[in-house]
Amino acid sequence: MNKKNSNNKTIVSLGIILVSLGLTYAPLPGVKQNIIVVSGTELQEPLQELETKFEQNNSNIDLQLKFQGSQDIVNNYIDRKNDFTPTILIPANEQTLEELETRWQAQNNSEAFYSQPQAIARTILVAVAWQERSKFIFPDGKFSWSNLERALQQRSWSKIADKNNWGSFDLVITNPTRSNSGQLALNLWLQSKARNSKMASSSQGLSVTKNATVDSFDSESLFSLIKSSIYQLPRSTDILLQEFISRGANDGDIAMVYESIALYRWSQAKISQGQPYQIYYPNPSVETVATAAIAKNIDRNTAKAANKFIKFIKQPEQQEVFVKYGFRSIIPNLNLASVPKSPWQQNIPGAMLNPSVTLQQPPDSQKTAEIQRLWSRVR
Template sequence: MQSVTRAIGIGYLLICLLALLATAFVGPVGYAPFPLPIGPAQDPVVVTIWYGTEKRQWFEDAAQRFAATNPRVGNRPIQVVLRGIGSRELSVRAARREFGGDGQPTVISPASSMWVEVARTDWAALNPGAPSFITENPGQVTPLALTPLVAVIWQERAQLLWPQGPENFWQNLHAALTDSEGWIGVARARGFAPGSPEYQKASTWGFVKFGHTSPLTSNSGAQALILMAYGYHGKSRGLTNADVLSPEFQRWMRDVEMAVLEFGDSTGSFMTSMVQFGPSKYDLVLVYENLALENIVAAQNRWGDIRIYYPPATMFSDHPYAILNAPWVTPEQRQAAEQFRNFLLSPPIQEIAFRQYGFRPAIPDVPVITNDPSNPFNKYRAYGVQVDTPPLVETPSGEVVTTLLDLWRRQINR
């Protein structure tokens, strides 16, 4: 009996020894009763993503769902680290290697491809002769979701500013912002006499309080300037440096911008601020459509209904996912970044982006025209959301964008 017991013990020890040897070479192996954590730990492949904060909730949701699938590169787990930063800031900082406490990015995902090109240009200027900062492979820069720039305004203000709709969007806005009587002047311009209910309400609102983010740190702020320039010149393509440097346009832009009380750094936090503080802080703001949809209920519960208006010509943000070709990005990190990108573009996650967070899908597999009431374009139609957007303006050249931003920096952001 003792010999049998001894044989079993020796056999157990041999099995443990084999498990130890296997663990030392290939990592943890075995099942209970052999959960042996001895041997080299499998460090995670860390994918650090610098992204525009307007998609914070979707990205955080998607990252949790991705982690639940136990993603791996070879035998190493994938860890996604998210860093929310303003679109222009993240592109410029990445190209200049100004990492701060946000870590070295594996991926940048600003709100618009315009900033990917800015990053690429900055990198080339700072690193002459070095390989491209962002690989030239088209598959490495992929749109994740679409959303146009819209105006969000409190319902009562909308009825006074644009009673027939925003056909003269920029002209009406400029007139309202420069009227020395504020909302009283708007009411008078719309034909409401003193003593009328509309006039009485307007008399309590003060000046027209307009806001958008800083074009020096945020994509939506830069888009706002571009749309202003196109709107003033009455065209939708071919914006030139001469248009931007026109003294008449400069005066008109300065009128509008000097009426802005505060320029936010990030569109996501900017929209949150509007909902938190209500019409005492902002009457209307320029933000992304998805943020407007995301905050309709919260605004209603705090201050009342908001209304969504589309400028007569607008711009889409395509939220590119750009895997970097930088010296600090390893092949394993690129593989892991590709896995997360493919996950974000899968129909279930695109469906979540659309139905829960208001983004227009980047893939044709997820339709935006459906009959079900949970579709945001059905659910929020009464608030002004619409499937068909106005015509899109042409994205100006990098040179024109730079001139426009320089003009704003010189005249507004002193």
């Protein structure tokens, strides 16, 4: 065989390989690329609106949305409990994705995501309370964990405010073994207990030997009190707030939720219950940043389409959609109050464009796991 024929055969072989690769990673004409987005329920409304817009501009991509509590997103993915293959995962914050990545690498010895997760929207943990009742819990207009704990200990409005017809005092949080907002609320409460313990000991000239850490007796006592005071634990934050609104004051007095859904659903409360609720910002509170990651166990072409969607929702026009639903944009110079239909234009009681509170990052995965274990253990 001469050298020219050998070179021709090599070129043909390379051509066949390139064509095969093209067929593997390039979409076939007329075939839609399927993307399954698994998100926390707090993002349901904005993502549904953006889904329609994205598919109109990308007719070759079929977007499917699934909604779960943030901790469920992690557990269902790691334990392979979903009856579908997720493409994009968007829990409430980056720390939840870090937990997922750590657990995935420990079990599979491989990367969990195609690329670095990307922030898409921000919000803050707040409390919502019916105005008529909250003034007895927070008489100075400021949120207080110790006042809330005292109300739980008194249990009934007859003891709290001599209101016999108001029934029991009811706090509402999400299930901390399934949802991020419940975990954040318990962590902030523990921090408050630790600060108060330290201040009391210091004022009495005592050395501080035990703060309210997750493993302390104070924590067990607090968690037991909270657990015994809650009738039902919703699995996700948006479901919690919808139930809080529909059931009214007799089934829930104060709820811990995200600012985004508290702002967005405020008008629903005003209409269905004939009264608005008040928003309170704990100080400190937690800023949680919804973060999107592309799952690794998909093909490259699907990952490429997924990245296209993430880039789409980060653009200014789409960020304004998030603002309309009460989220704070990841674009620093975007004026929240100037966005059409912005909730910051509605004079919602207690809502703050620039809250005068310290904002923390969510607790790391180790602290979150400790909170879940203690919650599951106490009675």
